Amino acid sequence: MTGQRYTVHRHQHHFGWDNALEPVLEVEPGVAVEFEVVDASGGQLHRGSTAADVAALDFARVNPVTGPVFVKGARPGDVLEVEILDFGRTEWGWTAIIPGFGLLADEFPEPYLKIWDLSGGKAEFAPGIEIPIKPFPGTIGVALPEPGLHSIVPPRQNGGNMDIRHLTRGARLFLPVWVEGALFSVGDTHAAQGDGEVCGTAIEAPMTITVRFHLHREQSIAEPRYILPGPPTPEADARGYYVTTGFAPDLLEAARKATRFQIEHLQQAYGLSREEAYVLASVAVDLRISEVVDAPNWLVSAFLPQAIFR
Amino acid sequence: MTGQRYTVHRHQHHFGWDNALEPVLEVEPGVAVEFEVVDASGGQLHRGSTAADVAALDFARVNPVTGPVFVKGARPGDVLEVEILDFGRTEWGWTAIIPGFGLLADEFPEPYLKIWDLSGGKAEFAPGIEIPIKPFPGTIGVALPEPGLHSIVPPRQNGGNMDIRHLTRGARLFLPVWVEGALFSVGDTHAAQGDGEVCGTAIEAPMTITVRFHLHREQSIAEPRYILPGPPTPEADARGYYVTTGFAPDLLEAARKATRFQIEHLQQAYGLSREEAYVLASVAVDLRISEVVDAPNWLVSAFLPQAIFR
Numbered sequence: 120m121t122g123q124r125y126t127v128h129r130h131q132h133h134f135g136w137d138n139a140l141e142p143v144l145e146v147e148p149g150v151a152v153e154f155e156v157v158d159a160s161g162g163q164l165h166r167g168s169t170a171a172d173v174a175a176l177d178f179a180r181v182n183p184v185t186g187p188v189f190v191k192g193a194r195p196g197d198v199l200e201v202e203i204l205d206f207g208r209t210e211w212g213w214t215a216i217i218p219g220f221g222l223l224a225d226e227f228p229e230p231y232l233k234i235w236d237l238s239g240g241k242a243e244f245a246p247g248i249e250i251p252i253k254p255f256p257g258t259i260g261v262a263l264p265e266p267g268l269h270s271i272v273p274p275r276q277n278g279g280n281m282d283i284r285h286l287t288r289g290a291r292l293f294l295p296v297w298v299e300g301a302l303f304s305v306g307d308t309h310a311a312q313g314d315g316e317v318c319g320t321a322i323e324a325p326m327t328i329t330v331r332f333h334l335h336r337e338q339s340i341a342e343p344r345y346i347l348p349g350p351p352t353p354e355a356d357a358r359g360y361y362v363t364t365g366f367a368p369d370l371l372e373a374a375r376k377a378t379r380f381q382i383e384h385l386q387q388a389y390g391l392s393r394e395e396a397y398v399l400a401s402v403a404v405d406l407r408i409s410e411v412v413d414a415p416n417w418l419v420s421a422f423l424p425q426a427i428f429r
Numbered sequence: 430m431t432g433q434r435y436t437v438h439r440h441q442h443h444f445g446w447d448n449a450l451e452p453v454l455e456v457e458p459g460v461a462v463e464f465e466v467v468d469a470s471g472g473q474l475h476r477g478s479t480a481a482d483v484a485a486l487d488f489a490r491v492n493p494v495t496g497p498v499f500v501k502g503a504r505p506g507d508v509l510e511v512e513i514l515d516f517g518r519t520e521w522g523w524t525a526i527i528p529g530f531g532l533l534a535d536e537f538p539e540p541y542l543k544i545w546d547l548s549g550g551k552a553e554f555a556p557g558i559e560i561p562i563k564p565f566p567g568t569i570g571v572a573l574p575e576p577g578l579h580s581i582v583p584p585r586q587n588g589g590n591m592d593i594r595h596l597t598r599g600a601r602l603f604l605p606v607w608v609e610g611a612l613f614s615v616g617d618t619h620a621a622q623g624d625g626e627v628c629g630t631a632i633e634a635p636m637t638i639t640v641r642f643h644l645h646r647e648q649s650i651a652e653p654r655y656i657l658p659g660p661p662t663p664e665a666d667a668r669g670y671y672v673t674t675g676f677a678p679d680l681l682e683a684a685r686k687a688t689r690f691q692i693e694h695l696q697q698a699y700g701l702s703r704e705e706a707y708v709l710a711s712v713a714v715d716l717r718i719s720e721v722v723d724a725p726n727w728l729v730s731a732f733l734p735q736a737i738f739r
Contacts, residue, residue, distance in 0.1 A: 222721050273726035274676045281674065281728050282720035314730075319722040342690060344673050350666035351732070359657040364591065366584045366652065370680035374721055380652060408716035408729070410592035411532050411684055412629040416583035418591050419718070420624075422661070 129155035129325075132183035132306065136269045136277065138262035138298045142189035145300070148334045151204060154185040156308045158325040159257065164213050166234055173215045173230035182271045182280065184258055186304030190332050193301040198340055199261060200333040201292040201303070206254040210238045212310045212324030214398045221319035222371075222378055223397065231394045235322055237310055242322055242402075247429040248389070250311045250402055251354040255286040256328055257307030257321060260343075264297035278343045282321070284312045285351055293335075293344045305330070311402050315421075317378050318401035352405070355424035361388075362423070364409065366416040374406055377421035384423070403427055439465035439635075442493035442616065446579045446587060448572035448608045452499035455610070458644045461514055464495040466618045468635040469567065474523050476544055483525045483540035492581045492590065494568055496614030500642050503611040508650055509571060510643040511602040511613070516564040520548045522620045522634030524708045531629035532681075532688055533707065541704045545632055547620055552632055552712075557739040558699070560621045560712055561664040565596040566638055567617030567631060570653075574607040588653045592631070594622045595661055603645075603654045615640070621712050625731075627688050628711035662715070665734035671698075672733070674719065676726040684716055687731035694733070713737055 131143040146152055158164065161180040164172055193199055216231035218224070235242050242250040260278030263269055274281040278294050286292055294301070305328060312321030350356070363384060365376025381404055385396035405422040441453040456462055468474065471490040474482055503509055526541035528534070545552050552560040570588030573579055584591040588604050596602055604611070615638060622631030660666070673694060675686025691714055695706035715732040 220722065220724075273723050274720070274728050275726065276676075280720075280723045281676075282723060283674070283728070283730060284719070285672070285730070315718045316720045316722050340690070342674055342676065342686065344671070344690070344694075345730075346671055347669040349669050350660075350663075351670065353660075353666075356660035356663075359659045360661065362595070362655045362657065364593070364653050364655075366586075366591075370684065371721060371727070374680065374718060376652065380650070380654070384654075406718035406721070408625045408684060408718060409594070410584070410590075410626045411681060411716070412530065412626050413583050413590045413592060414530075416585065417681070418584050418593070420593060420595070420655075 124151045124153060126153045127155065127185050127188060129157050129185065132157055132185045134183055135271045136263050136279065138266060138302060140187050140302065142187050142300065142302060145189040145191060147191050148332045151329055151331050152188060153327050153329040154305050155327050156185055156306050156325055157183050159307045159323045166211050168232060168234065170230040170232045173217055173232050182258060182307050184271065184304035184306035187262065187302035189300035190303060193296045193334055194299060195297055196339055197296040198335040198338045199294045199296050199301045199303065200335060201259065201294065202331040202333065203286055203288055203290045204329040204331055205288060207327035209310055209324040209326040211235060212237055212322040214322055214402060215320050216318050216394060216397060222317040222375055227397060233398050237324060242311055244399055248427055250427055252310050253287050253354060254308060254310055254326060255284055256305045257282045257309050259286065259292060259305045261294050261296060262298045262302035276342050280307065281343065282312065282316045284314055285347055286345060289348045291346045293340060295340050313400065313402060313404040315374065315406035316401055318397045320401065322402050355426050358425040360422040360424055363421045364418055366418045368415040370411065370417045370419065373417050373419040377406065377419045381421040381423055434461045434463065436463045437465065437495050437498060439467050439495065442467055442495045444493055445581050446573050446589065448576060448612060450497050450612065452497050452610065452612060455499040455501060457501050458642045461639055461641050462498060463637050463639040464615050465637050466495055466616050466635055467493045469617045469633045476521050478542060478544065480540040480542045483527055483542050492568060492617050494581065494614035494616035497572065497612035499610035500613060503606045503644055504609060505607055506649055507606040508645040508648045509604045509606050509611045509613065510645060511569065511604065512641040512643065513596055513598055513600045514639040514641055515598060517637035519620055519634040519636040521545060522547055522632040524632055524712060525630050526628050526704060526707060532627040532685055537707060543708050547634060552621055554709055558737055560737055562620050563597050563664060564618060564620055564636060565594055566615045567592045567619050569596065569602060569615045571604050571606060572608045572612035586652050590617065591653065592622065592626045594624055595657055596655060599658045601656045603650060605650050623710065623712060623714040625684065625716035626711055628707045630711065632712050665736050668735040670732040670734055673731045674728055676728045678725040680721065680727045680729065683727050683729040687729045691731040691733055
């Protein structure tokens with residue numbers, strides 16, 4: 120481990136996973152690397168954007184990731200540990216309902232955009248409703264074993280767009296290495312998100328992320344794993360949760376029902392519009408699987424933290 | 430509210446939901462009612478049982494619920510609030526792998542039984558591995574609107590076998606009322622369980638549960654909801670989590686993969702057998718939905734609390 124620190128700059132980004140991409144940096148394990156991350160719209164949305172700009176998004180330019188970084192010594196079959204060290208400040212963010220995208224896509228056909236001012240170090244949704252800022256990278260991964268260009272959208276055995284909200288400061292992510300040097304990239308930084316990311320977007324916010332790599336040999340994992348050093352959601356837990364449930368023979372449908380009921384609750388209890396409630400659920404509500412064994416009905420619980428309400 | 434307290438005894442149980450059942454007790458809202466609960470095997474398993482007894486289980490006698498209790502004034506369209514007040518002591522419990530049942534049923538075809546000694550107020554799985562006891566009712570609900578006898582196994586719009594591990598002391602469950610008097614029953618008490626209950630059983634333990642009813646009129650909910658007064662899992666959070674993930678176009682398959690990887694980890698890191706690891710995952714590991722929007726792959730995370738290891 121050294122005190123040296125590298126920076127990968129925001130223009131050093133790419134779209135999709137391709138193991139033929141030239142590395143923008145080579146590093147030894149043990150050094151800290153800072154990545155400047157472009158927001159998930161790839162700069163298409165800004166503080167003054169409206170729902171019309173969401174409708175006009177060019178999907179070929181969404182979800183850029185910064186990298187790839189070649190980690191010296193990493194070989195297929197190794198495990199690359201990514202220690203999440205820190206995040207830089209973020210000034211603003213956005214959450215959108217994008218037509219055709221999201222858990223309830225059929226019920227929300229119109230584009231919608233919420234712009235967040237994060238400059239005060241907090242994320243106020245509306246007067247009396249404040250989301251704790253807890254940054255993590257929505258997309259973090261390594262090159263795939265298969266050649267060619269692969270869409271950035273789905274997560275796979277290389278990690279990628281996993282949208283795991285718990286990859287916050289102090290977490291350690293373990294990724295299987297598929298190609299020489301691993302070819303690590305990261306992007307899609309989120310200022311906050313609930314487990315599930317139900318509307319399809321989080322508080323999408325450009326910021327820097329600093330990580331440190333470690334290599335583990337003679338270990339082998341098929342898919343990503345992670346370690347959290349302490350309580351997952353201390354900032355949200357203190358005042359408990361209002362929880363809706365949904366049951367169905369299909370787990371996705373159960374998740375849809377629980378989310379729908381939570382949206383209804385948010386509308387009724389806090390006077391939000393449907394779109395506002397869907398967006399708030401996406402950035403603050405956690406989906407848990409209560410049971411997947413009582414055939415034919417599985418049950419999903421949607422946890423709304425009461426701590427976000429003043 | 431009165432200081433009066435009622436007890437519904439263990440012999441006052443029934444199998445399945447049937448809105449024609451005669452109530453065993455009528456109460457006003459506001460009083461505390463204690464229910465003596467028979468274990469989920471209906472007394473077929475005991476401290477000396479073996480895997481052979483699991484194979485011989487008579488399923489017509491599983492998952493008895495104590496009740497039904499007629500709540501005076503409850504009418505269809507009301508909401509019955511069930512305040513979880515307390516649980517009695519429990520001396521022992523069991524966790525079984527039941528052939529044909531559970532998230533990984535195809536991979537665990539043989540019966541398996543773990544008997545827990547809970548008499549010391551703790552649930553030791555093996556030397557150095559201890560599960561915090563945190564009782565809740567696996568099955569809690571009211572009569573269904575439809576006439577006839579309905580299997581107890583699946584949860585439905587009446588609640589029932591929801592296996593929501595968070596319905597612990599202090600939680601408040603809201604159930605839609607479908608028939609006059611609601612006809613409330615409860616059973617299937619668990620000493621501990623993870624979100625998901627992956628092997629199909631929890632620490633199944635006979636005990637008493639005391640609840641208080643409240644009625645809400647002019648509210649209407651389609652399916653059960655609940656409120657937690659504070660942090661969901663403070664007893665498990667302190668030392669963080671080891672988390673496996675699984676991605677798949679089907680959420681159930683993603684849950685299966687994350688569970689399988691967690692079983693592998695438990696075997697490798699702690700020297701457990703496959704069956705032991707599956708059982709431990711069922712009583713201690715929480716399934717969370719990380720994302721359900723990055724088509725075509727959804728991602729499930731399986732959270733193993735490090736606090737259970739000495």
